[in-house]
Amino acid sequence: MRPILEARGLTKRYGKTQALAGLDLVVSPGRVVALLGPNGAGKTTFVRMVATLLHPDAGTLYVDGIDALRKPAKARQVIGLAGQFAAVEEAMTGRENLEMVGHLFGLGRKDARSAARRVLDQMGLTDDADRLVRTYSGGMRRRIDLGVSLVGTPRLLLLDEPTTGLDPGSRIQLWDAIRSLVATGTDILLTTQYLDEADRLASDIVIIDHGKVIAAGTPADLKTRAGNDMIEVHVRDAGHLPAVCGVLAEIGHDPRVDVPQRRAYVAVDDGSSRLMDALRVLDQRGITVEDISLRRPTLDEVFLSITGKPVADAPAERKAS
Numbered sequence: 001m002r003p004i005l006e007a008r009g010l011t012k013r014y015g016k017t018q019a020l021a022g023l024d025l026v027v028s029p030g031r032v033v034a035l036l037g038p039n040g041a042g043k044t045t046f047v048r049m050v051a052t053l054l055h056p057d058a059g060t061l062y063v064d065g066i067d068a069l070r071k072p073a074k075a076r077q078v079i080g081l082a083g084q085f086a087a088v089e090e091a092m093t094g095r096e097n098l099e100m101v102g103h104l105f106g107l108g109r110k111d112a113r114s115a116a117r118r119v120l121d122q123m124g125l126t127d128d129a130d131r132l133v134r135t136y137s138g139g140m141r142r143r144i145d146l147g148v149s150l151v152g153t154p155r156l157l158l159l160d161e162p163t164t165g166l167d168p169g170s171r172i173q174l175w176d177a178i179r180s181l182v183a184t185g186t187d188i189l190l191t192t193q194y195l196d197e198a199d200r201l202a203s204d205i206v207i208i209d210h211g212k213v214i215a216a217g218t219p220a221d222l223k224t225r226a227g228n229d230m231i232e233v234h235v236r237d238a239g240h241l242p243a244v245c246g247v248l249a250e251i252g253h254d255p256r257v258d259v260p261q262r263r264a265y266v267a268v269d270d271g272s273s274r275l276m277d278a279l280r281v282l283d284q285r286g287i288t289v290e291d292i293s294l295r296r297p298t299l300d301e302v303f304l305s306i307t308g309k310p311v312a313d314a315p316a317e318r319k320a321s
Contacts, residue, residue: 002065004029004156004187005050010059011211012045019045020056021211027204032178032188034202036195038307042211043191047158050189051081064155080154080186082146082162090134094125094144097133101151119147122184123177139170143177150181157181159190163197175201195299205299207306215306222302229271230301231278234263234291244289247281256304262290267297267305 005027012020020042027033035043048054049061052072061068068075088097095116102112120126123143128136133144142162149157162178163171171194178201182188192198198205199219207215207222215222231252233244241257244264248255251274252266268274275294282289297305 001029003027003062004031004064005189006060006062007046007050008060010046010049010056010061012042012049012054012056018211020049020059022059023208023212025206025213025216027187027189029187030182031203032182032190032201033204033206034198035189035191035206035208036198036303037208041208043208044160045211046208047160047189047191050156051079051158052076077152078155080149080152080157082149082157082159088133088141088145088148091132093130093132094136094140094147095120095129097144098147098151101148105152107151115151115153119150122150122180123147124173137170139166139173142166142170142174146174146177150186155185155187157186157188159188161191161193163192163194171197195303199299207303209307219299222299222306223297225302225305228269229267229274230265230295230297231268231271231275232263232265232293232295233278233282233289234261236262236288236290238262240287240289243285243287244282247278247285247287250281251277256301265301267301 003026005025007023007025010020010023023042023046035046037043045054049056050063050068052068052075055069063075064078066075066078089100092100098116098119099112102115107115120129123146125140125143125147128140133141136144146162159178163174166174175197178188190201202219204216205219205222206213215225231248233248235241235244238259241259241262241264245255245257248264248266252268255264255266257264271294275292279292
């Protein structure tokens with residue numbers, strides 16, 4: 001089966017800044033792929049290349065079998081792009097926005113109306129189609145903005161931070177809309193800083209750092225890389241955390257501390273056995289704990305183990321990427 005996206009050896013330099021350093025990525029159809037990485041890692045540069053908005057210094061890039069570097073206009077016919085911020089006209093209705101975009105795609109009046117009806121149904125906005133967009137909630141605006149990118153029925157939809165600034169309820173609504181698109185044959189490549197979003201939506205996760213893919217796989221695969229299990233200890237007094245870390249260091253590798261949450265955790269193999277070891281040693285040393293649990297690692301912990309830094313501490317994104 002032909003990949004929906006195939007990038008080989010993509011490089012891009014802005015002066016002394018190496019935004020992409022030989023990036024390789026192959027995406028199979030029928031998948032939602034989440035692109036993760038610290039700010040400045042090259043995510044935005046790569047997405048702009050796929051959208052044919054930026055040309056690499058070297059490398060090849062194919063979208064649905066089309067050479068996107070040599071035939072960008074043809075590649076754009078199978079690509080949809082929704083950025084971080086709504087790009088719709090607030091003084092028009094949702095339906096009018098979609099019909100206007102249909103005309104920009106070269107559709108006649110009848111076809112533009114048909115495309116608008118289809119997208120409104122996909123986005124769950126049929127009942128609100130004739131309201132002015134300025135009366136929409138934040139979640140509805142993001143859905144109509146996503147709908148605009150679907151008027152041309154793209155094979156590949158690029159979503160850049162699709163739920164930035166949305167409340168939890170609106171995020172869930174948008175997630176449902178994204179899942180429905182995949183079910184109807186649209187492949188999705190998204191960037192996000194919300195790792196729970198990647199965990200819930202993505203079939204595959206790709207982590208980029210310093211302009212290269214440093215890890216890729218299903219969420220379950222990547223969680224296994226961070227350790228088969230996590231032992232997490234909560235204490236009532238944060239002053240006990242150093243002693244707890246000392247115990248966890250004896251049963252796992254590189255324990256981590258979250259002082260505000262008064263917890264420490266470590267990745268281990270043979271979790272059940274190691275949990276009993278931790279309980280025994282904590283008791284022997286008279287360390288009082290409020291709770292201790294055995295669980296699977298989160299994507300935040302995967303990101304930390306692979307990149308060496310948590311998402312919240314990632315450096316500010318360089319202008320170049």
